[in-house]
Structures are given as structure tokens and as C-alpha cells.
Amino acid sequence: MLDYICKRNPGSMNPHPTVSFDNTEIAFRSKSDFELKKAYWMFRIIGNPTVVKVGKVLTDIALFLRIPIGWAIRHNVFRHFCGGETIEQCSRTTAELGKYNVGTILDLSVEGQETEAAFDQAASEILSTIRTARNNSHIPFSVFKVTGIARFALLEKVNAGTELTGEEKSEWQKVEKRVDDICGLCHEYNIPVFIDAEDSWIQDAIDHLADSMMERYNR
Numbered sequence: 001m002l003d004y005i006c007k008r009n010p011g012s013m014n015p016h017p018t019v020s021f022d023n024t025e026i027a028f029r030s031k032s033d034f035e036l037k038k039a040y041w042m043f044r045i046i047g048n049p050t051v052v053k054v055g056k057v058l059t060d061i062a063l064f065l066r067i068p069i070g071w072a073i074r075h076n077v078f079r080h081f082c083g084g085e086t087i088e089q090c091s092r093t094t095a096e097l098g099k100y101n102v103g104t105i106l107d108l109s110v111e112g113q114e115t116e117a118a119f120d121q122a123a124s125e126i127l128s129t130i131r132t133a134r135n136n137s138h139i140p141f142s143v144f145k146v147t148g149i150a151r152f153a154l155l156e157k158v159n160a161g162t163e164l165t166g167e168e169k170s171e172w173q174k175v176e177k178r179v180d181d182i183c184g185l186c187h188e189y190n191i192p193v194f195i196d197a198e199d200s201w202i203q204d205a206i207d208h209l210a211d212s213m214m215e216r217y218n219r
Contacts, residue, residue, distance in 0.1 A: 030100045042076060068194060082109075087132055098138035106139060111147040116174065122148045123178040127185055134189040141192035144182060146206050150175040155202040176209065183213040 028036060045051055062069045083093035087106060094104045106129035110122050114171050125146045133139040146155065154171055157164060164172060179195075186193040197203060 002055070027063050030097060030102070068211060069162050087128060094136065094138050102142040103138055105141065107143045108145075108148055109197040111145050112152065113148070114151060116171075119149045119151075119174075119178065123181065124163075126182055130182070130185050130189065130193075133191050141194060142182075142186055143194040143196060144194040145198070146175070146179065146209060147198055147202075149178045152202065155198075155205045159202045159205040159209075179213060180216075183217055 024116060031039070059069065061067075083090035083104065090104070097104055108122060108125050108129065110118075110125075113119060113122065126142075126148070130142045133142050151171070154164075154168060154175070157168065158172060183193055195206060198206055
């Protein structure tokens with residue numbers, strides 16, 4: 001589930017657009033024959049449980065031995081599912097898909113960090129994606145994960161209703177401010193923003209944050 005926070009020109013949105021997935025020529029016209037064949041075989045491979053298990057073991061071994069395998073991942077699985085490692089790198093993919101009226105999102109995939117510095121950095125990067133979306137018609141909305149700007153263990157405690165220590169209360173206030181900064185900027189720029197759903201045992205805490213932002217900015 002994605003929580004809708006704010007709207008951009010709601011009167012111009014068609015709530016029931018006609019979408020057909022039967023015409024594969026339209027669906028894949030941005031891809032070359034080589035790219036389609038590569039994608040087909042990649043999905044065949046990652047759809048095989050045995051290959052996935054063996055691949056994970058080999059990857060762990062390579063990482064442990066410090067064997068450089070980043071190039072292999074970056075030019076195959078990563079390239080298929082991700083537009084780039086930075087906003088600048090994603091701009092080419094955004095522009096290319098935009099030629100075919102396909103919108104893209106800048107979704108920071110960093111999560112599971114533990115330090116306040118890392119969370120502040122992630123929040124800053126999310127704000128940068130929003131500023132980029134403001135001036136790019138091919139980026140229809142923004143999105144972020146709360147686990148990218150908050151400790152998982154803290155979210156668990158808030159979700160469970162466990163009493164927080166003084167330090168944890170201060171930490172939670174920082175989380176709330178990061179979320180408010182993100183949603184506030186989207187509201188200022190009139191850009192829709194989605195908050196990613198998470199694991200069920202922290203979802204209530206995230207719903208609370210989303211509800212408070214809805215109440216504040218959808219008046």
C-alpha cells in the first residue's frame with residue numbers, strides 16, 4: 001500500500017485512465033531486440049530458484065574475497081531495474097522513457113542505516129529528488145521509504161507502543177521532522193508524494209506519520 005499525501009492539479013487527473021497491456025509493440029517500443037532478449041533471459045535466470053541460491057553463495061564468496069564483481073551486477077540486473085546511482089545518472093533514462101510518455105520516479109534505495117548522519121544524508125538526497133521532479137514533467141511524483149530516514153528498531157518500538165527513552169523520543173522527533181521536511185517541500189512544489197509501505201510490524205508507525213502529514217497538508 002502507498003499512502004497518498006498531496007495532489008498536483010487534481011482536476012486534470014483522469015481517475016480511470018484506459019490502459020491496455022495487450023499491445024506489446026507499444027509496451028516495449030522503447031527497447032531494442034537485443035535489450036528485450038537480454039531481459040527475457042535475465043528473468044529466466046532469476047526465476048530459477050537453484051540458480052538464485054547458487055548465485056547468492058558465489059556473490060557472498062566474491063565479496064568476502066574482495067573480488068570486483070560490481071561491473072557484472074551494474075551492467076545486468078542493476079541496469080534493468082534502476083536508472084542510475086545518482087540523480088544525474090538517472091536523467092538520461094528519465095528523458096529516454098519520457099519520449100514514450102512513460103513517467104519515472106527517483107526512489108532512493110538506501111535503507112537500514114543506523115546513524116543520524118546517514119539518515120540526514122538520505123533525507124537531503126530525497127529533497128534533491130523532489131527539487132529535480134519540480135522541473136521535470138517526466139517525473140510525475142516523488143516517493144521515499146521511512147526506513148531510509150529512521151532506525152528500524154525505533155520504528156518497531158513506536159509501532160508496538162513501547163515507552164521510549166528520553167534519547168529515543170528525541171530521535172523520533174528528528175524522524176518526524178525529516179518526514180515533515182519532505183512532505184512540506186512536496187506541498188510547496190505541488191508534487192504528489194508516496195510513502196512506501198513496509199513490514200507489517202512497523203506499518204502502524206508509518207501510517208501514523210502519513211496520517212499526520214495528510215492532516216497537516218491536505219487542509
